[in-house]
Amino acid sequence: MKNLYLIAILICGFIFTGKAQTVTGKVIGETAPLAGANIKVDGKTASATTGADGSFELKLTEGAYKLQVSYVGYTTVIQKVSLAKNQTVNLTINLSPKANMQEVVVVSSRKPTKISEIPGTVWVVDGAKIQEQARAGIPFKQTLAQLIPSLDAGPEGRTNYGQNQRGRDALVMIDGVSLNSTRGVSRQFESIDPFNIERIEVLSGASAVYGGGATGGIINIITKKGQDSQPSFTTQVGVRSGLKEKSDHDVRVAQAISGGSKDWNGRIGMAFQKNNAAYGADGKQIFTDITQTDLQYNQSFDFFGSTEFKLTEYQKLSVNAQYYNSGYRGDKDLFLGTNYAGLLSNPSLLEMRNGYASDVDPKTSRANINANYQASDILGGQTLYVQAAARNEQFSFHPFPGQAAIPQRLYSSSSIQNTNYSALKLVLNKDWSRLNLTYGIDADNENFNAQQALFDRTKAFTSGGLNNTTIATIARYPNFRVNGLSGFLQAQVKVADFLTLSGGVRQQRMFVKVGDFVGTAAAVPLAYGVGRTATAIAGGENHYDVNLLNAGLVFKISAPQQAWFNFSQGFNLADPAKYYGQGTYTLAGTNWNLGNSINVGSSPLTGIKTEQYEAGYRYRTGVFNAQVAGFYALSDKNVKTNSTFNIEVFDEKVRNIGVEGSLSLNLKNGFEAGANGLYIKTQKQNTDGTWALQDLTVASPSKIAGYLGYNGKVFGLKAQVFHSFDSKDDIGTGRELKGYTTVDLLGSVKVFTGSLSFGVQNLLNKNYQTIWSQRSVLLYQALAKPETFYYAGRGRTYNLTYTLNY
Numbered sequence: 171m172k173n174l175y176l177i178a179i180l181i182c183g184f185i186f187t188g189k190a191q192t193v194t195g196k197v198i199g200e201t202a203p204l205a206g207a208n209i210k211v212d213g214k215t216a217s218a219t220t221g222a223d224g225s226f227e228l229k230l231t232e233g234a235y236k237l238q239v240s241y242v243g244y245t246t247v248i249q250k251v252s253l254a255k256n257q258t259v260n261l262t263i264n265l266s267p268k269a270n271m272q273e274v275v276v277v278s279s280r281k282p283t284k285i286s287e288i289p290g291t292v293w294v295v296d297g298a299k300i301q302e303q304a305r306a307g308i309p310f311k312q313t314l315a316q317l318i319p320s321l322d323a324g325p326e327g328r329t330n331y332g333q334n335q336r337g338r339d340a341l342v343m344i345d346g347v348s349l350n351s352t353r354g355v356s357r358q359f360e361s362i363d364p365f366n367i368e369r370i371e372v373l374s375g376a377s378a379v380y381g382g383g384a385t386g387g388i389i390n391i392i393t394k395k396g397q398d399s400q401p402s403f404t405t406q407v408g409v410r411s412g413l414k415e416k417s418d419h420d421v422r423v424a425q426a427i428s429g430g431s432k433d434w435n436g437r438i439g440m441a442f443q444k445n446n447a448a449y450g451a452d453g454k455q456i457f458t459d460i461t462q463t464d465l466q467y468n469q470s471f472d473f474f475g476s477t478e479f480k481l482t483e484y485q486k487l488s489v490n491a492q493y494y495n496s497g498y499r500g501d502k503d504l505f506l507g508t509n510y511a512g513l514l515s516n517p518s519l520l521e522m523r524n525g526y527a528s529d530v531d532p533k534t535s536r537a538n539i540n541a542n543y544q545a546s547d548i549l550g551g552q553t554l555y556v557q558a559a560a561r562n563e564q565f566s567f568h569p570f571p572g573q574a575a576i577p578q579r580l581y582s583s584s585s586i587q588n589t590n591y592s593a594l595k596l597v598l599n600k601d602w603s604r605l606n607l608t609y610g611i612d613a614d615n616e617n618f619n620a621q622q623a624l625f626d627r628t629k630a631f632t633s634g635g636l637n638n639t640t641i642a643t644i645a646r647y648p649n650f651r652v653n654g655l656s657g658f659l660q661a662q663v664k665v666a667d668f669l670t671l672s673g674g675v676r677q678q679r680m681f682v683k684v685g686d687f688v689g690t691a692a693a694v695p696l697a698y699g700v701g702r703t704a705t706a707i708a709g710g711e712n713h714y715d716v717n718l719l720n721a722g723l724v725f726k727i728s729a730p731q732q733a734w735f736n737f738s739q740g741f742n743l744a745d746p747a748k749y750y751g752q753g754t755y756t757l758a759g760t761n762w763n764l765g766n767s768i769n770v771g772s773s774p775l776t777g778i779k780t781e782q783y784e785a786g787y788r789y790r791t792g793v794f795n796a797q798v799a800g801f802y803a804l805s806d807k808n809v810k811t812n813s814t815f816n817i818e819v820f821d822e823k824v825r826n827i828g829v830e831g832s833l834s835l836n837l838k839n840g841f842e843a844g845a846n847g848l849y850i851k852t853q854k855q856n857t858d859g860t861w862a863l864q865d866l867t868v869a870s871p872s873k874i875a876g877y878l879g880y881n882g883k884v885f886g887l888k889a890q891v892f893h894s895f896d897s898k899d900d901i902g903t904g905r906e907l908k909g910y911t912t913v914d915l916l917g918s919v920k921v922f923t924g925s926l927s928f929g930v931q932n933l934l935n936k937n938y939q940t941i942w943s944q945r946s947v948l949l950y951q952a953l954a955k956p957e958t959f960y961y962a963g964r965g966r967t968y969n970l971t972y973t974l975n976y
Contacts, residue, residue: 191253193228195261196220196883197239203881204241204265205297206368208397212236212248217399219428221975223298223918223925239263262883266792276346277371277390279660280379281555281599281608287662289672289722289734291374291786291799291830293318297367297394302888304364306916306929307410307969309465311359315873316892319830319846320374320387322870323894324359325942326963327464328496328532331356332945336374336801337826337852337870338386338780339742345393345490347540347559350383351589352652353618354745355565356462360496360534361391363441363472365406365424368394374830375801376740376782378676378718381612381656385740385780385805393490395476396428396435403427406441408927408971412964414449422971436477443470447502447522450962451937455522458504459961460635461946463532463568467500485545490538497533497566501526506635506958510571510580513635517957528569528638530584530623536563555597555610563589569625569638571953574694581694582630582638585646587620606662608674614654618747622646622690624697642697647747648687648709654680660720673721680716680743680777684709684750684770692755692762704762707753710770714777716741733787741779744809748817749775776819780805793838798831808854811867811949823855824864828872840882847874862900866907867945871897879916887917889933894941905948910938910963924974935966 197207203224210217211228212235218226228237232255240246244265251259278288285292295317303313311324311333321340322333333356334340342349342358349358373388380388404426411419424441445468448456458464471494478488503526505519506512512519540559548554565587571580597610622645625638660674688696692704722736753767786799808822828851834844849872852864863869872895879888891913898906915930943961950959 191230191232191256192258193230193237193251193253193261194258195226195263196224197226197241197263197265198224199241199244199265203298204244205301206394206397207239207241207265208399210238210240210399212238215400219397219399219402221404221973223301223973225920225925225975227923227975239265241265260883275371277373277388278379279608279662280597280610281553285788285790286726286732287670287724289670289724289736290738290784291320291797293320293372293374293797293832295370295372297369300364300367300370302916302918302927305406305408305918305927305969305971305973306914307408307931307967307971308914308916308929310364312892313364314359314370314389316875316890317846318370318372318389319832319848320372321389323873323892323941326940327459327462327942327961328360328468328534329356329459329462329942330359331462332868332870332942333359334868334870335386335389336803336828336830336848337850338376338803339383340386341377341380341384341388343380343388343390344492344538345540345542346380346390346557347538347561347593348380348383348591349561351591351618352616352650352743352745353587353589353647353747355587357534357565361494361536362393362474362492363424363443363470365426365441366393366439366472366474368392374799375736375784376738376780376803378678378720378738378740379658379660379674381614381654381678382680382741382743385742385778385803393474393476394426394428394437394439395478395488396430396437398430398432398435401427401429403976405974405976406971408969410967410969412449412967414453414965415447415455417447418449420445430478433480434478436475438475439472440474441470441472444499445469448964451932451935451965452962453965454962456962456964457520457522457958457960458568459942459946460504460568460570461950461959462942463498464961467498467502468496469499470494470496484547485543488542490540492536492538494534494536497535498531503636504958506571508634509631510634513571513954513958515955517955519634520957523634523636525633526636528584529625529640530566530569530586530638532568533564533566536561549598550600552598552600555595555599557593557595559591559593561589561591563591569630569635571630571635572690572694573953574698579627580631581627581698582625582635583622584625584638585620585622587646588618590617591615604664607660609659610657612654612656612658616652618647618651619649620646620747624694627698644693644697645687646690648707648751649685650746650750651683652680652743652746654678668726670724670726671721672723674719676718678716678718678741680714681711682713682746682770682775683711684746687751688762689751689753689755689764689767691753692764695757696762701757701762702760704755705764707751707764707767708769708771709750712770712774714743714775716777716779718779730791731787731789733785735785736783738782738784739779740782741777744776744778744819745817746775749773749819752816776807778805778807778809778819793836795834795836796832798829800829802827809868810865825853825855825861827851827853840880842881842888843876843878845874845876848872864899865901866897866899866905867948869897869899871895871907871909871941884920885918888915890914890916907941907944908939910936912936912938912963921972923976924972927969927971927973929969931967931969932963932965936963937965938963
């Protein structure tokens with residue numbers, strides 16, 4: 171409660187802070203408020219930068235002024251204003267795109283490109299939309315599912331496992347630096363607080379423009395940067411609660427400072443969030459996710475700093491650094507029944523209970539740094555882009571019961587997984603009147619290791635999984651190193667004013683080195699005193715080469731309309747940690763002898779290539795926007811999770827057939843409406859050549875989302891709906907994922923010097939089981955009763971956020 175009182179005091183303090191001789195207002199683009207627009211006072215040093223909702227504030231002396239309002243890609247506006255003593259003037263300034271100017275993105279081709287010239291499905295989620303969702307209390311993964319048509323329903327825990335893009339893996343990046351790793355840990359969206367996000371660029375469909383991992387598409391998170399103006403500040407405080415119990419409240423505080431000059435700018439943003447208990451629509455506390463961990467009793471901190479230097483008229487250097495930490499901080503967890511009776515036989519014993527303690531708690535920790543250098547008009551008029559990046563991350567998991575061969579009794583353990591990643595990328599671009607050429611080299615290195623903390627079985631067993639004291643640490647997966655070296659060439663030819671052709675090639679070689687490893691079936695009994703030695707599964711080295719092609723055309727029907735067709739290839743490398751290190755063991759005397767195994771020598775690492783065909787149409791004006799695309803994607807192999815939670819690769823073709831699209835209407839009187847959706851069918855080919863529905867643990871359900879709202883000068887209100895459709899597969903008699911529908915209410919109101927945002931998530935208090943929960947039942951059904959993995963969606967939840975820009 172102390173946190174709630176503090177927030178109330180802060181909000182009241184902000185509300186009753188007055189400003190004299192003040193110019194306030196909002197800068198509006200063609201479809202939404204513009205975050206990051208610059209407002210400069212002609213002939214003065216005073217300036218301001220718009221916040222996420224497009225608002226700004228200037229304190230000036232009495233007199234007449236000319237305000238110069240600018241934003242990249244939009245025509246600069248000169249706004250005259252006169253201020254009398256103690257006067258406050260409120261303005262609404264509308265900026266128009268420059269002639270034939272469309273939004274510019276880098277996600278499609280590694281260089282700034284107009285959307286109108288891209289032969290593919292591109293979405294841009296601007297900062298205003300992201301902040302609107304975040305300030306209303308909508309979690310980040312649900313926000314992405316609501317706003318990105320090609321992305322699945324978001325899990326409500328720590329993982330984004332199964333949150334596919336067009337039914338396949340998405341490559342997630344921050345400022346062009348990959349968050350994906352060869353080890354398939356699905357925590358890419360637990361990587362940054364929305365407070366530090368400027369916009370998100372999305373390319374739907376298979377692509378190799380940034381390397382592997384993008385068989386479903388690319389999601390590039392662009393962070394907020396500094397402005398070349400006097401220092402400006404943003405303060406944000408918020409609280410969220412379902413009003414079920416006193417423990418049902420979350421708090422967040424964020425602060426940013428930004429500023430600079432014509433040759434330098436910088437920004438520092440810090441965001442803190444503390445979650446407590448979460449409750450379903452039935453009023454009961456949601457079970458802890460013991461598989462991939464959740465965000466109850468979680469504490470997160472995101473520190474993000476960026477700076478940019480204009481070295482010369484033709485050169486600039488930018489550096490971004492981030493530290494992100496998100497982990498469990500509590501003592502309440504899922505009680506599995508004494509001697510695991512609730513887990514194994516009597517699910518009525520399962521309950522949330524105090525008394526949890528563990529030597530290893532669920533956590534995500536990342537430290538990133540990347541530097542970008544750009545030089546124009548070199549080497550015969552080319553532009554050079556150089557990026558160097560490094561990332562260190564550690565993931566730890568919830569204590570989880572497992573089965574050891576001897577003795578026949580469950581044990582409890584947690585894994586701790588570490589990845590070190592570094593990359594160097596060089597891109598050159600040359601633009602002639604009708605030909606644009608982009609080419610370059612990518613080099614990256616990834617090192618992975620993982621340990622498994624084994625807990626005292628008696629304490630864990632008798633406490634129902636609440637007491638987890640480490641008695642030994644073993645290797646969880648084989649250590650591995652992956653080095654990648656790639657070269658690529660992309661060309662774009664303007665055949666006529668109405669027709670542009672593009673095509674490219676990428677050649678990539680992956681060098682993989684895997685360490686020796688004693689399989690879990692032997693290492694666990696050894697740690698508990700059964701046997702003394704074990705034969706290791708041999709490691710080794712190999713490499714994987716892949717050549718990837720793409721081609722496309724854009725037909726410009728008119729200035730706001732384009733149609734396109736493209737063919738593109740993407741690829742994934744099977745997770746070495748879960749692919750290798752599998753083996754059967756038998757105890758002979760005191761040694762665990764190795765039988766069959768999957769090792770580097772006998773089973774070279776397998777890459778999965780995906781080919782996609784796509785046709786689409788888009789229409790973009792200031793009032794009405796529409797985009798639709800049909801796609802067909804085919805891969806040559808199928809990856810499945812087996813009963814030991816490792817993966818196997820089969821020579822089975824897998825295909826995705828679908829349509830994604832979006833419509834939006836933005837009227838100048840402030841009313842807005844829109845809808846987006848994805849229809850998808852995923853199938854695998856049987857041995858007789860027929861097609862069957864793909865396994866539900868990896869296949870994506872179709873979805874639709876929509877909204878209706880009003881965005882005025884002082885007040886805004888929006889209702890939004892999300893629906894995930896039922897889906898099924900052809901395994902056995904057919905299994906089904908049940909869909910659900912949620913409705914949210916979002917709003918904001920200007921309150922003197924700031925804005926008060928409010929939200930009601932799951933307005934109708936819908937009781938539903940999350941998609942991830944239904945998948946986890948299928949994945950872990952051999953281990954425990956299905957009720958163990960029942961994770962309800964959060965019930966009706968209220969949120970208040972106060973944001974002050976000054």
